[in-house]
Amino acid sequence: xxxxxxxxxxxxKDLLTERRSxxxxxxxxxxxxxxxxxxxxxxxxxxxxxTAALPGLLWLGFILAGLLGLGRTFLVERENxxxxxLLLTPGDKGAIYLGKLAVNFLLMAAVAIVLLGLFGxxxxxxxxxxxxxxxxxxxxxxxGLASVGTLFGAMTSQVRARELxxxxxxxxxxxxxxxGTVKATEAVLQGxxxxxxxxxxxxxxxxxxxxxxxxxxxxxxxxxx
Amino acid sequence: MTRWLGxxxxxGLLAGLAMGFGYAPKDAVQGNVQRIMYVHVPSxxxxxxxxxxxxxxxxxxxxxxxxxxDRLAHSAxxxxxxxxxxxxxxxxxxxxxxxxxxxxxxxxxxxxxxxFLIYVGYLLLRGMVDDQERGARYAAVVGILGxxxxxxxxxxxxxxxxxxxxxxxxxxxxxxxxxxxxxxLLVNGVAFALLFLYLLSKRLALRRLEEEIRA
Numbered sequence: 001x002x003x004x005x006x007x008x009x010x011x012x013k014d015l016l017t018e019r020r021s022x023x024x025x026x027x028x029x030x031x032x033x034x035x036x037x038x039x040x041x042x043x044x045x046x047x048x049x050x051t052a053a054l055p056g057l058l059w060l061g062f063i064l065a066g067l068l069g070l071g072r073t074f075l076v077e078r079e080n081x082x083x084x085x086l087l088l089t090p091g092d093k094g095a096i097y098l099g100k101l102a103v104n105f106l107l108m109a110a111v112a113i114v115l116l117g118l119f120g121x122x123x124x125x126x127x128x129x130x131x132x133x134x135x136x137x138x139x140x141x142x143x144g145l146a147s148v149g150t151l152f153g154a155m156t157s158q159v160r161a162r163e164l165x166x167x168x169x170x171x172x173x174x175x176x177x178x179x180g181t182v183k184a185t186e187a188v189l190q191g192x193x194x195x196x197x198x199x200x201x202x203x204x205x206x207x208x209x210x211x212x213x214x215x216x217x218x219x220x221x222x223x224x225x
Numbered sequence: 226m227t228r229w230l231g232x233x234x235x236x237g238l239l240a241g242l243a244m245g246f247g248y249a250p251k252d253a254v255q256g257n258v259q260r261i262m263y264v265h266v267p268s269x270x271x272x273x274x275x276x277x278x279x280x281x282x283x284x285x286x287x288x289x290x291x292x293x294x295d296r297l298a299h300s301a302x303x304x305x306x307x308x309x310x311x312x313x314x315x316x317x318x319x320x321x322x323x324x325x326x327x328x329x330x331x332x333x334x335x336x337x338x339x340x341f342l343i344y345v346g347y348l349l350l351r352g353m354v355d356d357q358e359r360g361a362r363y364a365a366v367v368g369i370l371g372x373x374x375x376x377x378x379x380x381x382x383x384x385x386x387x388x389x390x391x392x393x394x395x396x397x398x399x400x401x402x403x404x405x406x407x408x409x410l411l412v413n414g415v416a417f418a419l420l421f422l423y424l425l426s427k428r429l430a431l432r433r434l435e436e437e438i439r440a
Contacts, residue, residue, distance in 0.1 A: 211370070218370070
């Protein structure tokens with residue numbers, strides 16, 4: 001009980017900070033818009049080409065936004081000299097991990113929804129038909145990205161050259177998540193049933209579970225001194 | 226001890242070369258190019274051994290906090306990256322005349338390349354943390370996550386695509402290779418294992434000296 005409550009307090013504190021400063025969300029929102037334009041410039045206005053590349057672009061944009069957004073949650077603690085406060089919190093540090101993970105999940109889910117909506121509008125893709133299966137894929141993908149991102153973000157916030165190291169650590173580990181989400185999104189956008197990509201969803205779920213367990217168990221070693 | 230290991234490894238490698246070029250028959254289809262397998266396969270097996278050691282040593286460090294475990298993880302990680310690189314390069318050299326291309330996005334090539342990148346990140350992390358003890362902790366966490374991620378990467382990339390022949394050594398069925406090729410591979414495998422142990426003990430000694438200088 002205490003565990004869940006402590007995680008909730010971390011989540012609530014960060015949500016409140018975000019609501020008042022709107023730092024991350026605003027920046028990420030415009031970053032998503034910029035990415036959309038960059039993709040368009042890189043690929044040209046050919047609609048078929050864009051549609052074919054859409055699932056890959058969507059998740060690439062999502063991961064790029066994650067590289068900017070995920071590292072921040074712990075950086076903020078350091079900048080505001082709150083790191084010691086987190087360290088001194090009694091009890092299992094896994095609760096802090098879960099709280100931060102929940103913040104990152106909500107942040108990245110918001111980014112995913114915005115990105116998806118923008119893609120729908122700018123590239124003229126009908127998303128309503130596949131909204132329910134897409135949201136499952138987005139859920140699994142966001143948990144996968146946020147779970148590793150939270151762990152590595154806490155780590156790299158204490159390191160020199162963090163903006164270099166964070167992607168270098170996160171991206172190779174995220175390969176299964178990227179492959180799974182892109183393949184599943186591809187199938188869903190083609191109108192296939194989720195059962196057709198069940199193996200990808202299972203892989204994503206398994207990856208999420210492994211990352212979560214490793215994150216909860218090893219976080220106390222990251223949040224030391 | 227280290228010196229003896231070095232001589233043993235050198236002898237083993239010489240024997241391996243002799244076996245690979247002299248004793249083992251020339252491949253009927255691929256010709257002499259196939260002989261690169263005697264470097265390629267032992268390299269990747271050695272790399273797997275090294276990364277398994279990284280996992281064990283990382284767990285050992287987090288549980289006991291003994292610097293010895295961290296030294297072992299660091300040294301094994303470095304050697305593992307070298308041997309993974311050797312695997313990729315030797316595979317490329319073999320692939321050009323055989324497949325007609327240096328690189329294809331085949332499942333096993335891709336997952337080996339990702340393995341390489343994960344552990345390069347692991348080594349970079351070690352270089353970027355100033356505090357010794359904190360670096361050891363962080364590296365241990367990355368070492369564990371990297372290792373448990375290997376099967377997930379493997380399956381994701383396997384389902385993504387495949388062209389590489391099924392593994393000959395680590396497969397449940399009996400290996401479909403002739404006895405002489407198998408023997409040449411075995412000699413090379415033992416030689417690479419000796420080489421690994423030699424490099425590991427050298428690197429461990431070097432790490433100890435580095436720590437002395439720092440202290």
